[in-house]
Amino acid sequence: MTAISLRSVVKQFGDVTAVDHLDLDLAEGELIAFLGPSGCGKTTTLRMIAGFEMPTAGQIWLGEEDVTWLSAEKRNCGMVFQNYALFPHLTVYRNIAFGLEMRRVPRNEIARRVRSVLEKVQLHGLEERYPRQLSGGQQQRTALARALVINPNVLLLDEPLANLDAKLREEMRFYIRTLQQEFGITTIYVTHDQSEALVLADRVAVMMGGMLQQIGTPEDLYRRPETAKVADFVGLVNLIPVRMKERCGAAIACESTLGPLEGRGPDGPGAEAEGWLSVRPENLHLSGTDGAAASGTDGTVNQMRGVVRERAYLGSLIDYRVEVGPALTLRIQGGAEAPYHAGDAVAVGFASADAWFVPSEEG
Amino acid sequence: MATIRRGDGGLALPWARLSRAAATRRQKAFLLVLPAVALLLLFFILPYLYLLYISVMTQSHNAKYITRFTLANYAQTIGDLFIWRVIFHTLRLGVITTVIALVLSYPLAYHLARASSVMKGLLMMLVLTPLLVGVVIRTYSWMILLSDTGLINSLLTSWGVQPAHLMYNDTGVTIGLVHIYIPFMVLSLAGPLQGIDPDIERAARSLGAGAWQAFWRVTWPLSLPGVVSGSVLVFVLAISSYVIPSLLGGFTVITVPLLAIRTITELFNWPLGSALTIVFFALTVVIVWLFLRLMSRAMKGAA
Numbered sequence: 001m002t003a004i005s006l007r008s009v010v011k012q013f014g015d016v017t018a019v020d021h022l023d024l025d026l027a028e029g030e031l032i033a034f035l036g037p038s039g040c041g042k043t044t045t046l047r048m049i050a051g052f053e054m055p056t057a058g059q060i061w062l063g064e065e066d067v068t069w070l071s072a073e074k075r076n077c078g079m080v081f082q083n084y085a086l087f088p089h090l091t092v093y094r095n096i097a098f099g100l101e102m103r104r105v106p107r108n109e110i111a112r113r114v115r116s117v118l119e120k121v122q123l124h125g126l127e128e129r130y131p132r133q134l135s136g137g138q139q140q141r142t143a144l145a146r147a148l149v150i151n152p153n154v155l156l157l158d159e160p161l162a163n164l165d166a167k168l169r170e171e172m173r174f175y176i177r178t179l180q181q182e183f184g185i186t187t188i189y190v191t192h193d194q195s196e197a198l199v200l201a202d203r204v205a206v207m208m209g210g211m212l213q214q215i216g217t218p219e220d221l222y223r224r225p226e227t228a229k230v231a232d233f234v235g236l237v238n239l240i241p242v243r244m245k246e247r248c249g250a251a252i253a254c255e256s257t258l259g260p261l262e263g264r265g266p267d268g269p270g271a272e273a274e275g276w277l278s279v280r281p282e283n284l285h286l287s288g289t290d291g292a293a294a295s296g297t298d299g300t301v302n303q304m305r306g307v308v309r310e311r312a313y314l315g316s317l318i319d320y321r322v323e324v325g326p327a328l329t330l331r332i333q334g335g336a337e338a339p340y341h342a343g344d345a346v347a348v349g350f351a352s353a354d355a356w357f358v359p360s361e362e363g
Numbered sequence: 364m365a366t367i368r369r370g371d372g373g374l375a376l377p378w379a380r381l382s383r384a385a386a387t388r389r390q391k392a393f394l395l396v397l398p399a400v401a402l403l404l405l406f407f408i409l410p411y412l413y414l415l416y417i418s419v420m421t422q423s424h425n426a427k428y429i430t431r432f433t434l435a436n437y438a439q440t441i442g443d444l445f446i447w448r449v450i451f452h453t454l455r456l457g458v459i460t461t462v463i464a465l466v467l468s469y470p471l472a473y474h475l476a477r478a479s480s481v482m483k484g485l486l487m488m489l490v491l492t493p494l495l496v497g498v499v500i501r502t503y504s505w506m507i508l509l510s511d512t513g514l515i516n517s518l519l520t521s522w523g524v525q526p527a528h529l530m531y532n533d534t535g536v537t538i539g540l541v542h543i544y545i546p547f548m549v550l551s552l553a554g555p556l557q558g559i560d561p562d563i564e565r566a567a568r569s570l571g572a573g574a575w576q577a578f579w580r581v582t583w584p585l586s587l588p589g590v591v592s593g594s595v596l597v598f599v600l601a602i603s604s605y606v607i608p609s610l611l612g613g614f615t616v617i618t619v620p621l622l623a624i625r626t627i628t629e630l631f632n633w634p635l636g637s638a639l640t641i642v643f644f645a646l647t648v649v650i651v652w653l654f655l656r657l658m659s660r661a662m663k664g665a666a
Contacts, residue, residue, distance in 0.1 A: 052565050072568040073577075079569040085562035089584050089662075098580070099570035150570060 002061070003028045003186035004049065004154055009058035011044050011210075018044045020210040021058070026154075031180050031187040032215075033201035035194055037233070041210040042190045046156050049188065051075045062153055073102070078147030078185075082159040084139045086131040092118075092142050093127035099150035117149045120179070137168050144176070148183060155180065155187040161196065173199050194234045198222065206230050222280075224266065228358050231278040238284065238330045239276040244357065246271055252357055257325050258304045263355030275359040281333040283354035286320065289345045301352050306330070308344045324348055411644070418637035427633045436638035446622070450643060453618040454650070456533065457602035460540040464548045464597050465590065467541070472552035472589075473582075477561065490549050498543055502610045505539050506530065509611070531613035539607040544597045551593030552586065559585050584662070591658045595651055602647065619643045 004026040011019040019041040026032055034042035047053040049060060051072030060068045067075050087095050093114060100110045118124045121141040131139055140160065147155060160176070161169045177200050180187050191197050197204045198218040206213040206221065214226045225231035228239055242254035242261060252265040254277060263277050289305065306324035313319075318339060320332045330348060340346055418436055420428035440446055475486045493501060508514045509529040516526040529535050559582060567577035605620045614621070619639065627636035 050565075050569055052568070071573075072565070073571045073573055075569075076571075077569055079566065081562045081566060083560065083562060085560055085566040087563060087567070087581055089581075098567070098572075102571035102576065146566075146570065 001028045001063075002026065003030070003063060004188070005059075005061040006045070006049075007059040007061070009045070009048065009060060010056045011041070011048060011053060012056045017210050019048070019055075022207075022210075022212055024205060024212065024215070026186055026188070028186055029184045030202050031177070031189060031200060033189045033191055033197035033204045034207055035191060035197040035204050035234070036207035036213075038192055040207040042192075042207050043158055045207070046158055046188060046190050049154070050077050050079050050156050076150065076153045077156055078150060078152030078154070079156045080140075080143045080147050080158065080160045082162050084131075084143040084163075086139060086142055086146070088131055091128050091130055092123060092134070095131065095142055096146045096149050099146065103150065113149055117145045120148075120182070121145045136164050137172070140164060140172065144179065148179070148185070152185065155183075155185045157187065157189045159190055159192070161191075161193075169196075176200065198234070204234075206233060208233070224356055225278060225358055226266065227361070228276055228278070231276075231356075231358055236281050236331060236333075238279045238281065239358070240279065240328065240330075242275060242277050242357070244269060244271055244273045244275070251352065254357070257328070261302045261355065262352035263302075263357055264353060265357030266359075269357065269359045273357075273359055275357055277355045278358050279330075279350050279355050281319070281331045282317075283350050284330060284332040284334075285349050286322070286332055286334050286340060287347045287349070289347055302355065303347060303349045306346055306348050308340045308342050308346055310342060311340065322346060322348055411641075414637045414640055417633050418641050420634050422632050422634050424631070433634075436634045437642070439635060440638045440642050446639060449617050449622050450619055450646065452616075453602050453620075453643075454646075456536060456540065456608075456616075456618065457598045459537055460544065460601040461594050461598045463537070463541045464545050465594060468545055468548040468552055468593070469586075469590075472549045472556055475549065475553050476556035476559075487553075490546050493542075494546055498606050499610070501543060502539055502607050505535070505542070505611060509535050509538065530611055531615050533612075533616055535611040536608045536616050539611040540601045540604060543604075543607060544600050547596050547600065548593040551596060552589040555586050555589035556582075587658065587662045591655065591662070595654065599647065599651070 002025050004024075006022050006024040009019055009022045010017070022041075022045060024032075034045060036042045044053060048055050049062075051067070051070060051074075055068060058068075059066055062075060062077075087098065090098065096114045096117060097110050100113060105113070114127075115124070118127065121144055123138065123141055123145065126134065126138065131142065134142065140163075143160070157176070161172050164172060173196060176189075189197070189200055198221070201218060203215060204218055204221050205215040208229055214221060214230045216224075221230065221234050225234065225237075231237045231239065240256055240258065240261065242256040244265070245253045245255050245260075247253070247265060247270060250264045252263055254261050254263065256277070261277055269275065304324045306322040308320055309323050309329060310321040311318055314333070317333045317335055320334070320340065321329050322332055323329045332348065417428055419432055419434065421431040421433050421435070423429045471486075471490070475483060475490070478486060506513070510516070511526060511528065511530070513530070515529060519526050529538070563581060563585070564577050567581045568574075572580060602618070603620055604618075605624065608616050608618045609621055612618075612621075623636045623639050623643075626632050626639060630636075
């Protein structure tokens with residue numbers, strides 16, 4: 001069943017189009033992440049679903065109901081704001097009870113439900129504290145509890161981890177995922193942090209300039225990006241400009257300034273299509289120029305030579321920038337076992353299964 | 364042993380130096396506060412002390428007072444029913460003015476707090492410009508509008524409506540007081556209102572509160588500090604106003620400042636006027652204190 005449905009939603013602020021004909025369906029119980037740079041329209045979309053902004057055109061459905069013109073308090077959306085927006089003049093208990101009081105839930109029922117949700121977010125014992133007396137993580141969990149206690153149809157999270165320190169952010173990702181599955185609640189998670197989106201979401205919707213660029217599972221997005229923008233935004237990527245020569249199913253052969261290259265590609269673009277081969281830094285392999293180590297193993301058919309320009313030590317791996325052709329530098333991340341240095345001549349190889357064809361925008 | 368003891372002394376010494384340094388720092392800090400203390404003393408405390416002094420002196424017909432201690436002025440003030448009526452009337456005018464100013468200012472201050480920065484500057488300028496014109500001049504312009512033959516009444520008569528008495532009564536004085544002191548209320552409210560994150564109101568809405576509920580349960584309690592400071596400010600200014608009640612009240616509306624000044628300048632009774640002032644001052648302090656206590660209970664947790 002569809003829990004949330006956006007139908008050709010447009011939002012304009014004066015001359016600026018913040019959201020441009022967005023179509024999106026969320027299944028019941030799904031966690032979808034809206035991923036994009038700031039100003040891409042992801043927060044505006046979330047606010048339209050919550051009812052804080054009205055769309056310029058299009059429809060928003062929650063379940064079986066058209067809520068496009070319904071005011072926020074009638075939508076039953078649980079929302080967690082970036083800065084939590086806790087009521088500073090109310091205790092943790094009263095903050096969480098607020099939504100239930102608005103629904104005229106009987107007092108003992110409120111007490112029972114607040115206690116149960118406090119248990120779930122591990123805040124028991126802090127009922128009488130005021131928000132300013134809580135740590136960032138505790139405020140975050142209070143905001144979650146306040147949104148969840150009303151049994152919302154959907155949970156909307158607006159960059160909920162942006163104000164936490166790095167270590168806590170890591171913990172909270174898994175925590176939010178667990179909580180979401182425990183409640184089985186349809187959730188939209190807005191973030192600009194691609195790693196957060198990949199870890200948390202069932203599906204990720206990449207938005208740029210108010211438009212949906214691609215929607216798919218984290219693996220789809222990472223391994224089979226549809227546009228160069230998506231490939232570039234999600235993780236690190238090398239884009240090698242190519243022209244497709246021939247294809248056989250998903251396997252394609254291309255020509256490039258570096259010589260013939262093989263990879264995989266989506267349905268659609270045929271021979272002569274212009275585009276890029278996207279290869280992730282961890283899928284590029286470095287070896288010495290003697291050529292013995294790099295050839296033939298695990299389908300590494302694509303070979304080129306280059307010169308190490310820069311290297312950065314990252315602990316578990318080393319980050320190289322290798323110049324392989326005129327105006328083409330590849331980023332390569334590899335294990336520390338065969339360290340090369342700036343100025344070293346190296347061979348670079350990658351498997352055809354690790355190269356994905358991305359058509360250029362015009363195509 | 365000797366080395367250890369010397370070590371002890373060496374340890375103790377920096378502490379001693381530190382505390383001496385702290386003492387000098389405190390002395391220097393006191394010097395910094397001194398101008399403020401002097402200002403307070405000169406402009407606020409000394410005049411009141413002088414009033415207090417005069418109020419316990421004996422009345423004289425050819426001098427301000429005779430230097431002879433008496434409590435008769437206080438006895439006369441407290442025992443006079445007329446004076447109590449004037450005090451009550453003044454306080455009532457103050458309360459009415461404060462409430463009207465609050466009701467009128469709140470929506471304005473709210474929009475001011477939520478407006479874009481350009482709009483905010485413009486609105487702020489509009490709120491503040493009246494303060495650039497003297498109180499007397501603004502009060503005279505109200506007289507032009509409100510008098511029995513003034514602009515409003517001549518319009519009313521030309522439409523065939525019975526003219527209303529808008530001046531030389533409480534109505535006129537209240538209109539004048541509200542108009543003059545409204546900027547102080549708006550400014551006091553704007554700060555706290557601006558401090559309320561709009562997302563907090565949105566959070567209340569998403570949790571099921573209607574616009575009014577969100578206002579009463581969230582915005583209003585969070586704005587109480589501004590309501591309190593604005594109300595105290597306007598109340599105190601209104602009850603101590605002299606020009607507005609004298610011009611718009613035409614001496615038919617008698618307030619404590621008017622009575623005190625008349626006692627001094629017309630009856631030439633400095634001690635009695637001073638005693639009245641001191642009694643009214645004490646009453647005001649008590650009222651404001653009670654109000655603040657009451658509100659601080661209501662604001663528990665909001666600050």
